[in-house]
Amino acid sequence: MSELILYLNIIRRNPIYLAGLVIVSLFVVVGLIAPYILTRPGDAWGLTYDINKRLSPPSLEHLFGTDEYGRDLFNRVLLGTRFSLVIGVGVVALSLAIGIPVGLIAGYVGGKAGTALMRVTDMFLAFPPLLLAIALAATFGRGLSNTILALSLSWWPWYSRLIYLQVSSVRNLPYVDAAKVIGISEARIMFRHVLPNSLTPVITQATLDIGSAILEASALSFLGIGVPPPTPEWGLLVSSGWRLISVAWWVSFFPGLAIVITVLGFNLLGDAVKELMDPRLRNLLSMRRV
Amino acid sequence: GLPGRPTTTTPTTTPTQRMIIYASLSEMTTADPSTEFSNSVMWLPLVYEPLLWYDPITDKFIPALATNYSSSIDGLVWTFTIRRDAVFHDGTPVTSHAVKLSIERTIALGQGAAFIWDPVESIETPDNYTVVFRLKYPAALDKIAATAYGAYIFSPKVVDYAGASNLTDPKVAEWFNRGNEAGSGPYKMIKWDPENEVVLEKFTDWWGWKLPDYPMKSDNAPDIFKIKIIKDAVTQETLLLSGGVDIAQYVPLENIEQHQRNPNLQVVFKPSFQNLIMLINVKKPPLDNVLVRRAIAHAIPFEDIVTVARSGLARVASGPVPHGMWGHFDNLTFKYNLSLARELLTQAGYPSGINRKLILTYTAGDIYEARTADLIKASLSQIGIEIEIRPLSWEEQWALAQKGWEDPNAAQDLLIFYWWPDVVSPFTYLYNMFHNASKVFNLCYYENPEFNALIEEAVTLEGIDEARALQLYYMAQKILYEDVPAVPLWDMIDLRVARAGIGNLDKAINPAYPTVVFAQVLDVRG
Amino acid sequence: MSEEKLLKVSELTIHYHTVEGIIKAVRNISLEVNVGDSLCIVGESGSGKSTLGLAISLSLPKNAVVVSGSILYKGRDLLKLKTSEVGRYRGKEISMIFQDPATTFNPLFTIGEHLTDILRHHFGMSREEALERAVELLKMVRLPDQARILHAYPHELSGGMLQRAAIAAALSTNPKILIADEPTTMLDVTTQAQILDLINSLKRELNLTLILITHNLGIAGEVCSRTAVMYAGTLLEEGPTEDIILNPLHPYTAKLIKAVPIITKTQGRLSHIPGVLPDLRNPPKGCPFVDRCELATPECSASQPEYFRVGGVRRVACILYGGEHE
Amino acid sequence: MRSLLEINELTKYFPVKTGLFGRVVGYVRAVDGVSFKISEGAVFALVGESGSGKTTILRCVLRLTEPTSGEILIEGRNVTQLRGKDLKWFRRNVQAVFQNPYLSLNPRMKVKDLIAEPLKTHTNVSKNEVYRKVAEVLALVGLPEIVANQYPPNLSGGQAQRVAIARALSIEPKLLLLDEPTSALDVSVQAQILNLLVELKEKLGLTYLLVTHDLSVVRYMSDYIAVMYLGKIMEIGTAEEIFSEPKHPYTLALLSSVPELNPQAKKLKKKIILPGEPPSPMNPPSGCRLSNRCPYATKECVTEEPKLTKITETHYVRCLRHEDLSSLITREA
Amino acid sequence: MPVPREYVVKRLLLLVFVVIGVLVITFVITRIIPARPEFLWAGPHATEEQLKRARQELHLDEPVHVQLYYYLLDFFRGNWGVSWRTRLPVLNDLLTALPATLELVIVAFLLASLIGIPLGIYSALRYGRIADQIIRVLTILGASVPVFWIALIFQTAIGIWAGVLPAGKRVDDYLAYITGFKPITGFYILDSIIQGNLPVFIDVLRHIIMPAFVLSIYPLSLSSRMSRSLMIEVLNENHVRSLEVWGVPQKTILFKYALRNVIVPVIASLGLSFGYTLVGAFMVELIFVWPGLGYYAGMSLLSYDYPAIIGVVILVALFYSLINLVVDLIHAWLDPRVRF
Numbered sequence A: 001m002s003e004l005i006l007y008l009n010i011i012r013r014n015p016i017y018l019a020g021l022v023i024v025s026l027f028v029v030v031g032l033i034a035p036y037i038l039t040r041p042g043d044a045w046g047l048t049y050d051i052n053k054r055l056s057p058p059s060l061e062h063l064f065g066t067d068e069y070g071r072d073l074f075n076r077v078l079l080g081t082r083f084s085l086v087i088g089v090g091v092v093a094l095s096l097a098i099g100i101p102v103g104l105i106a107g108y109v110g111g112k113a114g115t116a117l118m119r120v121t122d123m124f125l126a127f128p129p130l131l132l133a134i135a136l137a138a139t140f141g142r143g144l145s146n147t148i149l150a151l152s153l154s155w156w157p158w159y160s161r162l163i164y165l166q167v168s169s170v171r172n173l174p175y176v177d178a179a180k181v182i183g184i185s186e187a188r189i190m191f192r193h194v195l196p197n198s199l200t201p202v203i204t205q206a207t208l209d210i211g212s213a214i215l216e217a218s219a220l221s222f223l224g225i226g227v228p229p230p231t232p233e234w235g236l237l238v239s240s241g242w243r244l245i246s247v248a249w250w251v252s253f254f255p256g257l258a259i260v261i262t263v264l265g266f267n268l269l270g271d272a273v274k275e276l277m278d279p280r281l282r283n284l285l286s287m288r289r290v
Numbered sequence B: 001g002l003p004g005r006p007t008t009t010t011p012t013t014t015p016t017q018r019m020i021i022y023a024s025l026s027e028m029t030t031a032d033p034s035t036e037f038s039n040s041v042m043w044l045p046l047v048y049e050p051l052l053w054y055d056p057i058t059d060k061f062i063p064a065l066a067t068n069y070s071s072s073i074d075g076l077v078w079t080f081t082i083r084r085d086a087v088f089h090d091g092t093p094v095t096s097h098a099v100k101l102s103i104e105r106t107i108a109l110g111q112g113a114a115f116i117w118d119p120v121e122s123i124e125t126p127d128n129y130t131v132v133f134r135l136k137y138p139a140a141l142d143k144i145a146a147t148a149y150g151a152y153i154f155s156p157k158v159v160d161y162a163g164a165s166n167l168t169d170p171k172v173a174e175w176f177n178r179g180n181e182a183g184s185g186p187y188k189m190i191k192w193d194p195e196n197e198v199v200l201e202k203f204t205d206w207w208g209w210k211l212p213d214y215p216m217k218s219d220n221a222p223d224i225f226k227i228k229i230i231k232d233a234v235t236q237e238t239l240l241l242s243g244g245v246d247i248a249q250y251v252p253l254e255n256i257e258q259h260q261r262n263p264n265l266q267v268v269f270k271p272s273f274q275n276l277i278m279l280i281n282v283k284k285p286p287l288d289n290v291l292v293r294r295a296i297a298h299a300i301p302f303e304d305i306v307t308v309a310r311s312g313l314a315r316v317a318s319g320p321v322p323h324g325m326w327g328h329f330d331n332l333t334f335k336y337n338l339s340l341a342r343e344l345l346t347q348a349g350y351p352s353g354i355n356r357k358l359i360l361t362y363t364a365g366d367i368y369e370a371r372t373a374d375l376i377k378a379s380l381s382q383i384g385i386e387i388e389i390r391p392l393s394w395e396e397q398w399a400l401a402q403k404g405w406e407d408p409n410a411a412q413d414l415l416i417f418y419w420w421p422d423v424v425s426p427f428t429y430l431y432n433m434f435h436n437a438s439k440v441f442n443l444c445y446y447e448n449p450e451f452n453a454l455i456e457e458a459v460t461l462e463g464i465d466e467a468r469a470l471q472l473y474y475m476a477q478k479i480l481y482e483d484v485p486a487v488p489l490w491d492m493i494d495l496r497v498a499r500a501g502i503g504n505l506d507k508a509i510n511p512a513y514p515t516v517v518f519a520q521v522l523d524v525r526g
Numbered sequence C: 001m002s003e004e005k006l007l008k009v010s011e012l013t014i015h016y017h018t019v020e021g022i023i024k025a026v027r028n029i030s031l032e033v034n035v036g037d038s039l040c041i042v043g044e045s046g047s048g049k050s051t052l053g054l055a056i057s058l059s060l061p062k063n064a065v066v067v068s069g070s071i072l073y074k075g076r077d078l079l080k081l082k083t084s085e086v087g088r089y090r091g092k093e094i095s096m097i098f099q100d101p102a103t104t105f106n107p108l109f110t111i112g113e114h115l116t117d118i119l120r121h122h123f124g125m126s127r128e129e130a131l132e133r134a135v136e137l138l139k140m141v142r143l144p145d146q147a148r149i150l151h152a153y154p155h156e157l158s159g160g161m162l163q164r165a166a167i168a169a170a171l172s173t174n175p176k177i178l179i180a181d182e183p184t185t186m187l188d189v190t191t192q193a194q195i196l197d198l199i200n201s202l203k204r205e206l207n208l209t210l211i212l213i214t215h216n217l218g219i220a221g222e223v224c225s226r227t228a229v230m231y232a233g234t235l236l237e238e239g240p241t242e243d244i245i246l247n248p249l250h251p252y253t254a255k256l257i258k259a260v261p262i263i264t265k266t267q268g269r270l271s272h273i274p275g276v277l278p279d280l281r282n283p284p285k286g287c288p289f290v291d292r293c294e295l296a297t298p299e300c301s302a303s304q305p306e307y308f309r310v311g312g313v314r315r316v317a318c319i320l321y322g323g324e325h326e
Numbered sequence D: 001m002r003s004l005l006e007i008n009e010l011t012k013y014f015p016v017k018t019g020l021f022g023r024v025v026g027y028v029r030a031v032d033g034v035s036f037k038i039s040e041g042a043v044f045a046l047v048g049e050s051g052s053g054k055t056t057i058l059r060c061v062l063r064l065t066e067p068t069s070g071e072i073l074i075e076g077r078n079v080t081q082l083r084g085k086d087l088k089w090f091r092r093n094v095q096a097v098f099q100n101p102y103l104s105l106n107p108r109m110k111v112k113d114l115i116a117e118p119l120k121t122h123t124n125v126s127k128n129e130v131y132r133k134v135a136e137v138l139a140l141v142g143l144p145e146i147v148a149n150q151y152p153p154n155l156s157g158g159q160a161q162r163v164a165i166a167r168a169l170s171i172e173p174k175l176l177l178l179d180e181p182t183s184a185l186d187v188s189v190q191a192q193i194l195n196l197l198v199e200l201k202e203k204l205g206l207t208y209l210l211v212t213h214d215l216s217v218v219r220y221m222s223d224y225i226a227v228m229y230l231g232k233i234m235e236i237g238t239a240e241e242i243f244s245e246p247k248h249p250y251t252l253a254l255l256s257s258v259p260e261l262n263p264q265a266k267k268l269k270k271k272i273i274l275p276g277e278p279p280s281p282m283n284p285p286s287g288c289r290l291s292n293r294c295p296y297a298t299k300e301c302v303t304e305e306p307k308l309t310k311i312t313e314t315h316y317v318r319c320l321r322h323e324d325l326s327s328l329i330t331r332e333a
Numbered sequence E: 001m002p003v004p005r006e007y008v009v010k011r012l013l014l015l016v017f018v019v020i021g022v023l024v025i026t027f028v029i030t031r032i033i034p035a036r037p038e039f040l041w042a043g044p045h046a047t048e049e050q051l052k053r054a055r056q057e058l059h060l061d062e063p064v065h066v067q068l069y070y071y072l073l074d075f076f077r078g079n080w081g082v083s084w085r086t087r088l089p090v091l092n093d094l095l096t097a098l099p100a101t102l103e104l105v106i107v108a109f110l111l112a113s114l115i116g117i118p119l120g121i122y123s124a125l126r127y128g129r130i131a132d133q134i135i136r137v138l139t140i141l142g143a144s145v146p147v148f149w150i151a152l153i154f155q156t157a158i159g160i161w162a163g164v165l166p167a168g169k170r171v172d173d174y175l176a177y178i179t180g181f182k183p184i185t186g187f188y189i190l191d192s193i194i195q196g197n198l199p200v201f202i203d204v205l206r207h208i209i210m211p212a213f214v215l216s217i218y219p220l221s222l223s224s225r226m227s228r229s230l231m232i233e234v235l236n237e238n239h240v241r242s243l244e245v246w247g248v249p250q251k252t253i254l255f256k257y258a259l260r261n262v263i264v265p266v267i268a269s270l271g272l273s274f275g276y277t278l279v280g281a282f283m284v285e286l287i288f289v290w291p292g293l294g295y296y297a298g299m300s301l302l303s304y305d306y307p308a309i310i311g312v313v314i315l316v317a318l319f320y321s322l323i324n325l326v327v328d329l330i331h332a333w334l335d336p337r338v339r340f
Ligand SMILES: Nc1ncnc2c1ncn2[C@@H]1O[C@H](COP(=O)(O)OP(=O)(O)OP(=O)(O)O)[C@@H](O)[C@H]1O
Pocket: A283, C016, C017, C018, C023, C025, C043, C044, C045, C046, C047, C048, C049, C050, C051, C052, C061, C063, C215, C280
């Protein structure tokens, strides 16, 4: 707890990190309340349109302009936050749900089953990031849950490997030996002693990965294999504005900007966390020129 | 070279040449002038020539390899006089024998558009420059000889080039498909890389260049005409704007107005027989109720769809047969009227809307379908019908739709897709999509014996009693209007956008030869 | 007198700036080292020994701040050197070796590469000359099979061998002062004996001035003529090693010595020091040992005690010895 | 006194595999035919430098490693074959304290839960009873009660090691194995822990097996000592015998490698410094394992493997020249 | 440092394992996940007849392991199916498209490492100062930008509005035509050099620079951030401190010693960013009409050309594994500690 306060204090003092924290908090909050603060919910959900306002440039009435249906882009981008949040959290949570058990069993139980699990993990890791997701998404077809599933299935091995490495080192720590000597059951050792001490880096990494998951999902949408229209998913908005770019640059510009800012927020925060976790870098943080 | 490998001939030209790059939306696969029935039409009419060209707008014929022709009064004997100074690219003179052999090969192979020659009983060559056709039944052979597919004349020497025993030997087709040609047209093909580009070079010995008043030529025609395959409208536009291509087959329609104002660009429109239709699963509740179907039909904002999806470059459909085609009637449009739609739903027993999400599928990747679907969803939500849009690959969509014949509940509710004619007749529209013998494309699962009988009779009357046939087609379409197994949405208007400096573009485009740009009439200076 | 002092540290105070706060690692320390001296700095973990050593060798980490004091080397204040001058002292006049031989050398370079780079820089030798000299140096630190070792990467050598190579590297420039920061802590007992033996003989052979940092009083007894005892960043007492061990003046030193089990005799109970080290972010105002000292008086916590001279050669910072002011 | 722990010809070879195909290319002979007995109430010390196999023996006794061969008997029961109830009995009666207290305590559990864990595993007392017992044990090792609610990383080294000891002792074992229990600690803290261990042993009638390389700690604590080198016992005897009449050159070297605090004693002592590096345990030298580093080695020493020779009832040495050793040393001096 | 043969053999065996892994996973994706794989295989407008043939060709009526056997057999025989879109053998299509992608990716990759690594090191040396902060924010930004979006913006701003660089394609067709430029290797930069065709060479560079730069933004940021943090880490290592106290000049410590400590792990992780770049090329090629694998993949995705998609996935995964192998061997060669 005091650590957390310390971290927050450090972040507060560094404008870059603070920006990260603010962006991420804002993203989460907006993602949660977006459906309730829309001024034009029909436009946002794609249930209304206004032919007379097609492709109007940004103005006070339409901050981000309108799209080819005359829908207010600001509202669509705002609602897109919700979808990005769902995708980001969904992908990361599902990946953890697969990755943690696999990594834990492979790392702690070991043996033939463990080796086999790690080999399977390695096979998945043989695909460059996103490639496997593309193949899976193309097979599953478009849809929100299919997108989340495709991304998670290509994502979990990273967590599995991380947990595996963590567990393999933790299981050799003296406190695990000490627990065995005391006669504690294997299951209890695994869940009470090994798992909690292996989880922190994975959970931290996973939290920060939400940004990357959003980025990848938007790439799938752009390639036409992500969520289907008229979902106001940001990547899809950019993609549908692609063909309009020379008449209406705003249609793809603002959703793209939303992606950039959100992912930037996660990455800034990630950088902060990385520095905070590393005590050596932590000292340097407050370094004064000598 | 091998198929798929680009074959290149070193150009023998000087650097002062004029080149035009035409961006094509679709790649090509085959190149046999007798059987080609697909995208190679983009260049076939430049490299090969038929006997005549047809201009549907003025309803006139332009001489091609035939300088003139006549027909007997009963329409059963047609005589064509062949041009004396025409030579094939290999140097062989064009003669009546070459014409006879070319057309007979098409007939013998029986592929692609070979059916156009069905009326022909025999072809005779009284001398080197006269061809006589004898027909089994009366037909307009001039139109047939001018079709975009299946009417091209090529050098009989291809047998030797291919090392074949006769013209129908598959080796000849292979030779063509390897990227070889033996035409007589104004351009020679010098590169065949069917996935990326096809390059044509001016054939200097073409007879047309020497005729001062020939309408199908220009003194400033490009020396090189390159067809570049760029499968996407946005990219075509980008390249057009940045100078990478000169003529775009397609650009995003939203930008057309802007391009029209752009002094560096020109835009040319033309009609098209392609239309978009929404098929309704008439066997899946609640769509089995005709009132519900009518409600849906009246809740579709046709005008808005045309504006948004096609930026106005389409006409609201009136029946499944598109505008401008024989068999089209103007009073079959559904009125967009939400209160009527709500009323119909109430009558059908759904006063507060339908309590199930209807699944609407379309072919993924098509922006016009996507936007149409989007607006249909938006509009139907106004009358309490929720739509779930599912963009699918064509094969998935079709596979899903096929299930409907066995189990309508397993199939989609609504399906939108394009139709365009193979034979230009209302019959192809009405039979394929609505006759219950057509399981492949009747994806509304509509079964109506009365309707079937009407169109079956109409098609047989087409050549004998046009008026009666028209009447029957009207009755059939009226039935569809009442039963609403489908909602025809819009009929397409086609267009080309090009660099402003290219003269005669409108002349180079002819609706009878879709996608073709007749390069020889283009006027390119500087 | 002062001319003979090779090194004179006066009232040195060093802080570390960290996220958790300012750590006062070295406070107000004064020391003198003569040519040929061997001085041991003894103290428990965290007492600031390494910080002091790094300050003298001009290699403090970037987050260290010298708050006050001076380090006079041959009369010149090392803390006031310009950046361009640092190179003339570092390595050349004062060199250092460290605790963990496994991380002393860059793992991607051979031992020979390290040695020749030092030699070529300091003496402008050619590669061949430097290699020859490197072989001699390895011989000097009693490493066998010098050619092999020159071509070996650090991970291919044992800790003892690496520590010898480090000594060779540190001595390659003929420095006047060698600072050895716990050079044997990471080594095995028998290897430790070897290295101490080596340091002892090199000290004699090369007439080295040695500053040895250790937490093991026994090592001080083995190697150094004089010893300084540090506690919580301050210097508690200083004097000839033998005197300090046999007759510790400061209550802390006395307790520390009684806490060490002695191999030559069986003992009853070891004496131990109750309590814990003070927090260096916020050290006591007075004597740092005041909280753990049985003899403490209120006066002890009032202000930091001054050094008192005892018997001419000894200094101690404890008011028990008041009167004999320095 | 009967022996509590008896080890007979204990051997542990670790196979060394290549990365490729996992082929076994050799064995690390970590422990090679070690035998000794510990009688109840005694403190038995294993000393020797790093890699000599001390920890491996300990791990074999604790069943954390499967021995290659040999017997380990606790009160006559073969440890490696214990199952079920016997195993439970074994776990309750044999406990250990490791070198680094921070690493041997789960950083995410409160001290009270750490100490309660063995109690809950081995006794079925009520929850209240457990925490009362925890408080009792904490008092036993001299820790204030507030420590109970702290997490190990927030404790000082000495406190943490006390917690580890408390945890081991909470279920009142008979045998306590100590693997370098003080080498991670500062001198002043080390003294606290050593005193505590001695105190507890007397109070609770414990038996210790102590592993260390610090001879001064051994001197302070132990009754019996086994000196190990490369997996073999070189010399074994009572503390008195080993310290005052060492018979093996390696023992002598170890003794002289301890930096002597007393400057006067230092001057009197003859030092033996072993040259060279300890050889790889994968291929130890032939004959006597010390032969390549021993200043007194002869040709015989290289060819002939010495046996443990009895000197007194309790004192054994593995050296061909042990009889000449004292004369050799004096001659050199 | 010579790398032991056994290490090479081990890595090669690992590659075989990886290849089989890739194939097994793609097999699962094509055969097991879809409810009716023959539909995905037979393609658009397939007739009953064609579906039946597809079932036979895919051995769908046999047990799974037999299907897998034939799948592997087909793969090694070069029978990767026929594209629905181009109706040509997929492998053929892929090999035609490969050089264009490689050229683009290699240029992007060179940009990424040649700019990214020095930038990161510079940033580390200016730790905490303005320059460092700016570089940091920029590189974090670079890692946050969707490649397709930035590609669109560059293309519109530079290619269309400013018109400074071509907005797409690999070479100006007219120029290529009049100067008689012919692709030989498919790497246009190389081809223009071989033919001594300076105008085309310049034109090719003008065409490649924008897509390559856009593509390099992500790996550039990655390598810059990585070298920055590695440099900071290395400068805190004991061995840097010991060279310092031994009087080795800063320049030597930084640019000889520390630099290698940075470069070696960066190289070790280059494989990963090569993977990113390869997949990023999908979108960049699509936008810049670059007729490589990415363009092919993009087109195949748009038309759901299933055999082609899977073909691209397999080829890219194999290529990625190969690059990883090479990178690992280079790493082993540079770092004496990496063995087994
Ligand atoms: N770079 C640093 N940044 C911040 N604090 C530091 C740094 N180096 C040392 N310290 C702190 O300064 C204090 C003194 O450290 P120093 O290393 O000088 O002690 P030491 O006597 O050498 O201890 P040890 O015996 O453990 O080596 C300690 O509290 C330590 O945590």
